[in-house]
Amino acid sequence: xxxxxxxxxxxxxxxxxxxxxxxxxxxxxxxxxxxxxxxxxxxxxxxxxxxxxxxxxxxxxxxxxxxxxxxxxxxxxxxxxxxxxxxxxxxxxxxxxxxxxxxxxxxxxxxxxxxxxxxxxxxxxxxxxxxxxxxxxxxxxxxxxxxxxxxxxxxxxxxxxxxxxxxxxxxxxxxxxxxxxxxxxxxxxxxxxxxxxxxxxxxxxxxxxxxxxxxxxxxxx
Numbered sequence: 001x002x003x004x005x006x007x008x009x010x011x012x013x014x015x016x017x018x019x020x021x022x023x024x025x026x027x028x029x030x031x032x033x034x035x036x037x038x039x040x041x042x043x044x045x046x047x048x049x050x051x052x053x054x055x056x057x058x059x060x061x062x063x064x065x066x067x068x069x070x071x072x073x074x075x076x077x078x079x080x081x082x083x084x085x086x087x088x089x090x091x092x093x094x095x096x097x098x099x100x101x102x103x104x105x106x107x108x109x110x111x112x113x114x115x116x117x118x119x120x121x122x123x124x125x126x127x128x129x130x131x132x133x134x135x136x137x138x139x140x141x142x143x144x145x146x147x148x149x150x151x152x153x154x155x156x157x158x159x160x161x162x163x164x165x166x167x168x169x170x171x172x173x174x175x176x177x178x179x180x181x182x183x184x185x186x187x188x189x190x191x192x193x194x195x196x197x198x199x200x201x202x203x204x205x206x207x208x209x210x211x212x213x214x215x216x217x218x219x220x221x
Contacts, residue, residue, distance in 0.1 A: 021059050023049050023050065024049055024055075024060070025070060025073055027048045027049050028040075028045050028069075028070050029070050029074065029112055029116070030112065032070055032116060033112040036119050036122075037120075037123060040067075042057075042063050067127055068127045068131050071116060071120060071131070072137075074110070074116050075137060076137065077106070078110075079137050079138075079139065081106055082140040085140075085144060087144065087148065091157070092148050092152030092155060092157050092158060093157055093211055096210055096211065096214065097207035097210070099141065099144060099145065099148065100171045100207050101203060102141075103171050104178075104202075104206055105203075107178070108194065114179045141168055142168060145164040145167055149164060149214075152214065159215055160214050160215070162214060167210070167213075167214075170209075170210065170213065177193075178193045178194065179194060181193070
C-alpha cells in the first residue's frame, strides 16, 4: 500500500477522523453496490463526500482496500446482530424460527449488502480471502445454531441430524434469493418477492421450511 501523507483539510476545517471515514464508507457502500467493483470510481466517491480523493487514499490506501473496508463493515452489521440475538429463553423450535427471522429481516433491510456479496462472488471472494478481519469474524449464528440443534435433539423436538453450516446455508439462501432475484423473478413469474403485503407470508414460510426440515423423518431412520 502506497504511503500518503495526511492532506490539508478542505477550507482548513478540522474534521473528526472517525466521522470522516464513516462518511466515506457510507458513500462508498452505495457506489460499489450501484456500479460494482470495476465500475465504481474513487473520484465519484470523493465528489459525493465532504472530503478529497487524496483523503480517501490516506485513510484506506486505495480502491481495493476501500472495497474491503466496505465489505468488512457490511458483514460486521449482520455479525453484530447475530451476537445480540437472545434465544436462550426460547424452546428450540421458537429459537430457530427467531434466528431465521433475524436473517430475513437483515437481508430485506440491507439490499446493498446483497449487492456487495454478489459483486464479491463475481470476483471470487478475493477481498474477503485477503481480509484478516473477515477471516476472524466468523459467524456467531453458527454457534447459536449449534446450541439450538443440540437442545432440539436432546429434547426430541428435532429428529434430523443436521449440520449447522448446512442449516445456515438453507436460511441464508432463501433470504438472499428473495432480495437478489426480486426483479428477475418478478419479470418471469409476475410476483414481487419483496412486496410489503407478502412479507409475513414469506417470513413465516421460511420458518416453516426450516422447522419441517429439522423435524422430518429421514429415510432409513
